[in-house]
Amino acid sequence: xxxxxxxxxxxxxxxxxxxxxxxxxxxxxxxxxxxxxxxxxxxxxxxxxxxxxxxxxxxxxxxxxxxxxxxxxxxxxxxxxxxxxxxxxxxxxxxxxxxxxxxxxxxxxxxxxxxxxxxxxxxxxxxxxxxxxxxxxxxxxxx
Amino acid sequence: xxxxxxxxxxxxxxxxxxxxxxxxxxxxxxxxxxxxxxxxxxxxxxxxxxxxxxxxxxxxxxxxxxxxxxxxxxxxxxxxxxxxxxxxxxxxxxxxxxxxxxxxxxxxxxxxxxxxxxxxxxxxxxxxxxxxxxxxxxxxxxx
Amino acid sequence: xxxxxxxxxxxxxxxxxxxxxxxxxxxxxxxxxxxxxxxxxxxxxxxxxxxxxxxxxxxxxxxxxxxxxxxxxxxxxxxxxxxxxxxxxxxxxxxxxxxxxxxxxxxxxxxxxxxxxxxxxxxxxxxxxxxxxxxxxxxxxxx
Amino acid sequence: xxxxxxxxxxxxxxxxxxxxxxxxxxxxxxxxxxxxxxxxxxxxxxxxxxxxxxxxxxxxxxxxxxxxxxxxxxxxxxxxxxxxxxxxxxxxxxxxxxxxxxxxxxxxxxxxxxxxxxxxxxxxxxxxxxxxxxxxxxxxxxx
Numbered sequence: 001x002x003x004x005x006x007x008x009x010x011x012x013x014x015x016x017x018x019x020x021x022x023x024x025x026x027x028x029x030x031x032x033x034x035x036x037x038x039x040x041x042x043x044x045x046x047x048x049x050x051x052x053x054x055x056x057x058x059x060x061x062x063x064x065x066x067x068x069x070x071x072x073x074x075x076x077x078x079x080x081x082x083x084x085x086x087x088x089x090x091x092x093x094x095x096x097x098x099x100x101x102x103x104x105x106x107x108x109x110x111x112x113x114x115x116x117x118x119x120x121x122x123x124x125x126x127x128x129x130x131x132x133x134x135x136x137x138x139x140x141x142x143x
Numbered sequence: 144x145x146x147x148x149x150x151x152x153x154x155x156x157x158x159x160x161x162x163x164x165x166x167x168x169x170x171x172x173x174x175x176x177x178x179x180x181x182x183x184x185x186x187x188x189x190x191x192x193x194x195x196x197x198x199x200x201x202x203x204x205x206x207x208x209x210x211x212x213x214x215x216x217x218x219x220x221x222x223x224x225x226x227x228x229x230x231x232x233x234x235x236x237x238x239x240x241x242x243x244x245x246x247x248x249x250x251x252x253x254x255x256x257x258x259x260x261x262x263x264x265x266x267x268x269x270x271x272x273x274x275x276x277x278x279x280x281x282x283x284x285x286x
Numbered sequence: 287x288x289x290x291x292x293x294x295x296x297x298x299x300x301x302x303x304x305x306x307x308x309x310x311x312x313x314x315x316x317x318x319x320x321x322x323x324x325x326x327x328x329x330x331x332x333x334x335x336x337x338x339x340x341x342x343x344x345x346x347x348x349x350x351x352x353x354x355x356x357x358x359x360x361x362x363x364x365x366x367x368x369x370x371x372x373x374x375x376x377x378x379x380x381x382x383x384x385x386x387x388x389x390x391x392x393x394x395x396x397x398x399x400x401x402x403x404x405x406x407x408x409x410x411x412x413x414x415x416x417x418x419x420x421x422x423x424x425x426x427x428x429x
Numbered sequence: 430x431x432x433x434x435x436x437x438x439x440x441x442x443x444x445x446x447x448x449x450x451x452x453x454x455x456x457x458x459x460x461x462x463x464x465x466x467x468x469x470x471x472x473x474x475x476x477x478x479x480x481x482x483x484x485x486x487x488x489x490x491x492x493x494x495x496x497x498x499x500x501x502x503x504x505x506x507x508x509x510x511x512x513x514x515x516x517x518x519x520x521x522x523x524x525x526x527x528x529x530x531x532x533x534x535x536x537x538x539x540x541x542x543x544x545x546x547x548x549x550x551x552x553x554x555x556x557x558x559x560x561x562x563x564x565x566x567x568x569x570x571x572x
Contacts, residue, residue, distance in 0.1 A: 011443075012443070013443075014440075014441070014442075014443070014466075016462065016465070016466050017307075017308065017465060017466060017469040018307055018313060018315065018462050018465050018466065020307060020308040021303075021304055021306060021307065021308070022303065022306040022307070022308065022310045022361075024308045027179075027304060028175055028179065028205050028208060029172045029173070029175040029176045029179065029304065030172070032171055032172040032175055033172045033445065033447050036170075036171065036172065036445070036446060036447050037443075037445050037446060037447065040446040040504075044505070061212075062171050062212060063211065063212055064209070064210070064211045064212065065171060065209065065210060066207070066208065066209035066210075067207065067208060067209075068206065068207045069204075069205060069206055069207065075308075075469075076473070154300075155300070156300075157297075157298070157299075157300070157323075159319060159322070159323050160322060160323060160326040160450075160451065161319050161322050161323065161450055161456060161458065163450060163451040164446075164447055164449060164450065164451070165446065165449040165450070165451065165453045165504075167451045170447060172447065176302065176304045179302070179303060179304050180300075180302050180303060180304065183303040183361075187362070218326075218451075219330070313465075314461055314465065314491050314494060315458045315459070315461040315462045315465065316458070318457055318458040318461055319458045322456075322457065322458065347498075348457050348498060349497065349498055350495070350496065350497045350498065351457060351495065351496060352493070352494065352495035352496075353493065353494060353495075354492065354493045355490075355491060355492055355493065
């Protein structure tokens with residue numbers, strides 16, 4: 001994978017000097033911060049921001065996430081972080097991430113499992129129909 | 144799992160107020176910081192700290208990591224983070240992590256794949272024999 | 287200053303490996319995280335946690351903070367972080383911080399200016415009388 | 430101050446969702462990360478990156494830093510972070526920082542004291558003459 005053409009959401013990320021750790025490359029936890037930024041951009045595009053009203057408090061919960069580190073990132077650099085939804089389940093969906101550095105190519109890939117949660121009732125809910133539609137619009141395909 | 148009795152390395156982690164994000168629970172990236180602290184404690188116990196000498200520069204590389212979030216952590220709390228080695232491969236080994244809160248029980252579990260790397264030659268190396276022995280001593284079993 | 291005997295609030299802080307940056311000592315921003323942890327412990331002791339009710343939403347705002355770095359901190363280490371209130375003004379109070387490492391002595395000192403804020407009315411308020419009393423109790427002196 | 434026209438070094442900073450804390454605005458420690466990014470950009474422009482050779486190991490040490498918070502920053506936003514050198518002393522210089530949000534104006538200002546340090550000899554050194562010249566070139570004035 002040399003580009004992010006299959007990713008409908010891409011965020012630009014400048015690598016801060018302070019993102020590096022004592023091994024003098026970007027710390028592993030920062031990749032999850034970068035994934036998060038792309039996930040939040042996707043949520044914004046979906047309109048899936050946790051909304052609290054008197055009656056309703058539904059939002060996303062990150063249930064699982066993973067990252068495979070392919071090449072070390074070093075400051076100064078700037079990368080693109082892609083986010084796409086690869087699968088929609090009953091109460092959750094699977095996001096995929098990829099990080100590309102112009103000079104290094106693909107440096108990391110990862111995924112996240114996001115559960116739809118009703119915070120008032122304190123349990124998972126089915127992915128709402130309008131959300132499924134919106135994801136399919138963004139992804140440009142049906143699931 | 145209600146205790147960390149199968150984990151030879153356990154670190155205590157105080158949950159800082161600043162570890163929480165705008166959702167008012169501990170941010171997902173912080174779990175990887177907690178895993179890292181337990182991993183570094185294990186490396187210290189193994190004696191597997193990257194050593195750079197004129198001739199040799201061998202150390203660990205984190206190639207993959209994942210976390211499953213079971214319950215949200217909230218400040219104030221203090222947790223125990225366990226680390227064990229579950230598998231030894233040819234050039235890598237697999238670490239497992241678990242985080243237990245006294246009041247919440249098991250809140251997260253995860254894993255990491257660590258590759259033995261020669262930074263001078265810039266490629267993976269076989270897990271050295273003395274390192275295998277040391278891991279088996281720490282784990283109290285043969286692999 | 288070799289001890290924190292004049293500080294009514296002290297928190298223990300384990301230095302994480304991941305708190306270090308590419309200069310291989312603790313990153314400057316982490317000292318403000320440590321200060322924050324001691325400040326939050328003081329707020330808890332004062333009972334000054336932002337409370338939102340239908341009528342009232344009063345809480346602290348950090349208006350200014352500073353740190354003087356005396357010696358570099360390196361993992362592994364564990365430090366004590368002291369917090370005291372040095373001055374009470376009309377709408378704010380001044381906190382002082384000190385960080386002591388058992389092996390290094392005083393490694394950093396700092397301060398913070400905390401303003402009492404009414405988030406409903408969106409302006410500063412006078413430090414409430416019961417808060418002044420509580421601070422004087424904690425500090426063991428009158429201001 | 431509504432612009433950064435007096436700052437010779439300006440870095441663009443996207444506010445990450447994860448930069449916010451449980452108070453749902455950007456955490457105080459992150460402002461020091463933003464300052465650091467502008468400081469490192471200034472060091473790069475100056476050519477003052479710590480260089481370790483067999484004979485010489487001279488670099489910058491941050492001895493003091495402070496921030497005054499004027500308005501809360503909230504994701505999503507993007508800010509400009511300015512860095513200038515305001516004063517050159519014998520063994521140190523003073524940097525000034527300002528953060529401007531296009532929609533909020535000036536949100537924070539701060540400063541840092543940077544000491545020139547010889548890591549081999551383990552003591553401060555005088556600011557080298559060529560460094561003074563370089564700073565005066567960058568600042569466009571003599572000190």
